[in-house]
Amino acid sequence: MSLPDRQTDIGPPHYSKFLPPVIAKNYGKWLYHEVLSAGTMVHVSESGEKVYTVRAATPRLLSTDRIREFCAIAEKHCGGHLRFTSRNNVEFMVDAESKVAPLVKELNDKKYMVGGIGPRISNVVHTQGWVHCHSAATDASGLVKAIMDDVHEYFTDKELPNKVRIAVACCVNMCGAVHCSDIALVGVHKTPPRIDDNNVKNFCEVPSTISSCPTSAISPDPAKKSVKIKLEKCMYCGNCYSVCPAMPIADAKNDGIAIVVGGKVSNLRSDPTFSKLVVPWIPNNPPRWPEVTDAVQKILKAYVAGAKKHERVGEWIDRIGWEGFFRETGFEFKYQHIDDFTFARETFRMAATFKWS
Amino acid sequence: MSLPDRQTDIGPPHYSKFLPPVIAKNYGKWLYHEVLSAGTMVHVSESGEKVYTVRAATPRLLSTDRIREFCAIAEKHCGGHLRFTSRNNVEFMVDAESKVAPLVKELNDKKYMVGGIGPRISNVVHTQGWVHCHSAATDASGLVKAIMDDVHEYFTDKELPNKVRIAVACCVNMCGAVHCSDIALVGVHKTPPRIDDNNVKNFCEVPSTISSCPTSAISPDPAKKSVKIKLEKCMYCGNCYSVCPAMPIADAKNDGIAIVVGGKVSNLRSDPTFSKLVVPWIPNNPPRWPEVTDAVQKILKAYVAGAKKHERVGEWIDRIGWEGFFRETGFEFKYQHIDDFTFARETFRMAATFKWS
Amino acid sequence: MSKKHDTPLLDELEKGPFPSFVTEMKMAAKHSDMSNDLLGHTELCYKERVTHWKHGGIVGVRGYGGGVIGRYSDIPDKFPGVAHFHTVRVNCPSGFYYTSAALKEMCDLWDQYGSGMTNVHGSTGDLVFLGTKTEHLEPFFAEISSRGWDLGGSGSALRTPSCCLGKSRCEWANIDTMAITNDITQHYQDEMHRPAFPYKFKFKIAGCPVDCIASIARADMSIIGTWKGPIRINQDEVQNYAKKMNIQAEIIDMCPTGCMAFDGKSMKIDNANCNRCMHCIAKMTKALRPGTEQGATLLLGSKAPIVTGALMSWVIVPFIKMEPPYEEFYDLIDKIWEWWDEHGKNRERIGELIERLSFPRFLKDVGLDPHPAMVKEPRRDPFFFWDESDIEK
């Protein structure tokens, strides 16, 4: 069978081909929206027309058969149109209120989790993990599944003070949005890379390996035509391994998960904020990482109990102070929490103002 | 005439020798105070006793005759007791209300400036300048005099939203408290040091000279047994000159004054804060530095017009934003305002939130 | 295909209400040997608590320097189906809208040439086809490109730009995010497909400061819609909100600039002090709308924490009209890239380069004037440079 003529540099199909008619007609004319339930909302146009959106969770890692099922639903209810959100949910849109209930019913019948709209937990932005990445210190999809099972009510039903964005990255490259998330998990190493001198010699460029290290822990080992690591300088970032595959850093016993919290990207009320470290290490305990899900629950509980309406996790912490956060959650404050790198100076408490805990 | 036997390591006289009786008796028993006027206040003790304080400005650079005059006043009104404040004012204390007016009268008659208490401008913390320091890029005492003449009403009379702490340092060593003051002036250079190779060879230690440079601008010049400077790396800090006198940096035409504002050290309401650059350079224009006093007035005027009661300069700016500050004062925002050194990253506007100006 | 591997650990992850990626892998495994082995391979990772993927080699399609991530198992003998398991990054349409016809066609092709597994979407925004062999890359590409699809970016190239859905369904969009994203993507096809940068470069475009695409955290250039002039207020709707919410507590007291007032009757905003954070608008969408002079703020530099800590993008152009043909915008981007090409080290992101060479220098070199909107605060130390022209001789 001969292949069709390949084309190059044509870019993606123009989005206009894919817009549902009610969207195309009212493009740029929306006036306001209302959240109708955890999984449904309506947007109202200047023209008076409305679009109803129904959102459902996906695990992001989808089989083609699953996509075909989404397509079938879209064909049945939405004229064959559908979209995905920036957090990997699937959205079905209809142009009349009467079309919402049947759509939701079908989704529920098929056991889809409808929800994620409004002040709730939406889907987890995450990464490849053991399913596909050589760099992973943990799995991403499994962690997401374990966490979302545990907090699913906040997706499908219960409200929170505001949206809580959860993210997972399987290594410090942080392909997810971990560094600015309300609650995020990141796979971390605790031990330095192991050097396979023979492979370094054959597969790696020594100067770029050396310069990849942010702490200058790596130096040449000319005798072996390889490199050596000053162990006490290594902070296990794995950047050398990204550059030189002969320096594997994965370590089944000591790889684990760090939890960072309080980040956001929206500009509402407070500026976008980086997440901060709250638990430096939890062992990898697949398949369901109970210590991790427990810690996430602790954070959520303290947030629900303490935050004012509209406060994001970081805004709540900002108000009660980090010492308040450690008090409310009971997490232990350790040496690892104290910055000793790029931002260290700015994190020291240069004030006599702190709260007793 | 033979000298008395010298003693060593005896430390200063014990303060208890110098306390006025009412202070000694009520030490640790004070209950509250009231500000009675710009230059007088009363502290009330648990015992019911009171101490009235009268404060007057000094230029800090005092002749022995002036000190004798203070002593005479203290003897006449205060049993021979007096103190100086941490901002170089002199304080006279009496234990009865009736003693206040005669004391104030005498001070006024002798042309002393009574004031500086409460939400006002107090004395200027400052440094040696041309009167005594080899490192000075400007004079300190003269600047202080010019500024205080200009704002004296805020010392003796008028209230401000809160205290405004002014400081002057004659070079970036900042022997004053410039780096955390509401409004501060600092003498700055604009040109690199000039190297006197012969003297470097004879008087300086080359390695420590090289390592003194924060930007690594200095390298050895082995031929001359001296050093050389990469001009474009030099930020004119003068630290090399502190270490090696053969690298003078003073430059009559290009030395001048930078203004930094918005710092504070008290913990009230907001944490202690560093002052930030608002005018990178004003030429040295002795004896009265009119461009400097104008700029200080501009800042004060905008502060008085804009700040809420109790807001310090930095707190006011924090509320209106730095873009608001530049708008209100009309100062030009230049490349020099943008940090390119230690803290640069933390000063970038990592948010879409700013105000139009 | 019939089940090849026992997966007791993964099976645990089919329990519970959230949709399971294991179920997806099992669905794919029904017609794909690759996915069948993926299940076994992943189970082993779970058991041993360690990844079994090797560093990927460079694979791809003819004429392209990116778009495919090479991936190999380190135990290919045990799991031949994933000996090669490369991912193909297909450039998503702006806004992530699809028709079922288009998607089904892609699914059929992927069943034919790949594992039957996908990521919808990858974190950057690509439609990621997960797992195929080297020899299938070329035919898969021929099939999809002939149907109007193209690859996204990888390596030291422009990465697939992505955006929030903007004007298509959101009342707050100040710029046409989807049109801009599509235009940038088309404008820079060469930069996307033939890696020639010091490192990766990402665009993300959000219609307003709510930033539903997280652009400020993960795009070398973040384009964020904004406005000048007064927030539009519908006082009748304010009254309606007053009946259902505590406007004082939820809006006035939470406005970060304290520039709002509500006396029970009408709402006032001191627009000169508003920083356009979007809080009030988002929580009172029927009553408040962005102003009418709309455009974007350009921010530069965000990236993940490797190696000296994460950066968020920061303001380099406070306001720019983003209207076709976007000349001023493209001119600036070209200048920025030129500067980065000239000065950037290998694997140095633009944000890191600016940090290294200094923000003032960047501004001078690309021809932007300093503006207080670019900084949260001016520098605090008295150490700053002058040009020759500033010096009295």
Add this chain to the structure above:
Amino acid sequence: MSKKHDTPLLDELEKGPFPSFVTEMKMAAKHSDMSNDLLGHTELCYKERVTHWKHGGIVGVRGYGGGVIGRYSDIPDKFPGVAHFHTVRVNCPSGFYYTSAALKEMCDLWDQYGSGMTNVHGSTGDLVFLGTKTEHLEPFFAEISSRGWDLGGSGSALRTPSCCLGKSRCEWANIDTMAITNDITQHYQDEMHRPAFPYKFKFKIAGCPVDCIASIARADMSIIGTWKGPIRINQDEVQNYAKKMNIQAEIIDMCPTGCMAFDGKSMKIDNANCNRCMHCIAKMTKALRPGTEQGATLLLGSKAPIVTGALMSWVIVPFIKMEPPYEEFYDLIDKIWEWWDEHGKNRERIGELIERLSFPRFLKDVGLDPHPAMVKEPRRDPFFFWDESDIEK
């Protein structure tokens, strides 16, 4: 002495209401040749807009490594009176209280041995005698030391500790600042007079977080009084204040932690959330007082901006009782100095050293446990070290 130099520029600075340093110099010049030449020398600096002092050489008194700053004119021929013009730093009494008898005695000695000019006080807190010749140093020291005075610090030594007036006249002092300052000064006479540190070290002691001695900005160790437990409230006085001020706007709304409430009748404070900023207490001093469990917070590290930017002191001990004999305190200081001596480079302040070697390492080495009060926020990047004992083998 009669006038030696015309000083038209300086004369300008005798005009205006603020007391003039020029007048002081002229007063001193009446009996001192040195001060007479100081006038001319300063006038020349004003005219030429440049300093005429040379780098000081090392001068001092026998057995002491500091306390005197050597100073020489670079035009001694023109101004022989200031050819030498060294300053003598005399350690002030804690709290800056004096009697006229003591001051007059010092003045007489200074007229005899020096220029008749002083700084009351230097920025560090010394009683600075400004300008004398090398040969007068030893006799001046003999005279003053025999009368109970001693030199302060200079060079790489402990510098003269100073404090706010604390319990002597302030109702908010949580610690006895003057007693502590005197004790530290006496305890460390050797460290003050025989420079043996990598660089200077300063103590400043404030009775409460108002910090009237600016300790947080300019002391390697800042000792700041504070308390635990509830703020003492006198509700009757609250009522009185309610008559003269807007408590809601001026106090409740300005409390940084939002932990106060006033319902028109009584004031409530959620003390667990109070950060002891002092605002409410300072503005309502008759109604509110610090709690009764009093002590200090120890902060370390502040310094001026040379060379990588200023530091403020930061918390290293959240709470410590500061009562004689201050054993726990001195033990800690000794450990800190030992660590600094061992690791500090020449001209490296303690704060800079901690920054270089890391704050966690400092804490471990001097035996302090980590505490959230030590940081404004935890680190944001995922790069942190572990000890051998934390690793599974």
